[in-house]
Amino acid sequence: MNFSKILGLVIFITSQTHAQSLVILGTLQDGGSPHMGCNKICCSVSKPNDFVSSIGIYDDSMSIIIDATPDFEQQARFLINKSENANLSIFLTHAHIGHYTGLMLLGREVASTKNTPVYAMPRMKKFIETNGPWSQLVSLKNIHLNELSNETPIKISSSLKINPVQVPHRDEYSETVGYEIYGDNKSALYIPDIDKWELWNHKILDMIRKHNYVFIDGTFFGDGEIPRPMSEVPHPFIEESVKLFSTLPFKQKQKIHFIHLNHSNPVRNENYPKRIEMEEMGFRFAKFGEEFKL
16 A cells, blocks of 8 residues: 555655654544534634644654544645655544544545555444445455454554553444553553543543653533533543642643544633643643654
């Protein structure tokens, strides 16, 4: 599979080497922004590189993208340009529309790729295999599905491991996982979606202490943010998370980057007073293109 041709990229091979890095490829909730049906100021203007939540991992030998979002083409292009490596692998978190629907771009009508590696949990894998149009990606060998197992690390190379960790979420069609990523020297935790921290069989405070970088669900700032019962779409409010994490030392708080922000979330505005207050406490907010050495 040659993504440089598929995506119309010209990749120049140089003697430069790339350290193993994690890069932010998107920060928004599944519906993105402008969000369909929203006529408020939060969706009045399109912003450049305002993509749905995703991260990439790359070095000289690989390009890995976590989740195939509706913005998959732009995100894959950005990642491959950085890595200069067109051999792309995809890890999926779950079967909500912002996290797998970008797979459609690998199919016959668009890129028509050959055996692109896609890693998924058992229910997620079965969902793709047994539901069109995704099943056609399998039958035409556009993708090659690899089954994951909860808390069983996948060794990608001698210096990179990715560990799926199941989390409680609205699992209508598949289970939901976050990922622990272990690189050359540092590790990261990526959990874009979870119902509530207290429902998880892991203690989030322990997970924060364990990793160097933590990218976690910041979908909503607080209750009443959207005009429907928020119990229909449970997430830990940023206000709740900040309170839960308040006992952490400043350096531990600096590890935390909120991601997967809903279009309505006021912290999308860098001048929002409560965002500034949280940043002064040490908390951070994921930004497209930001890189972290692993």
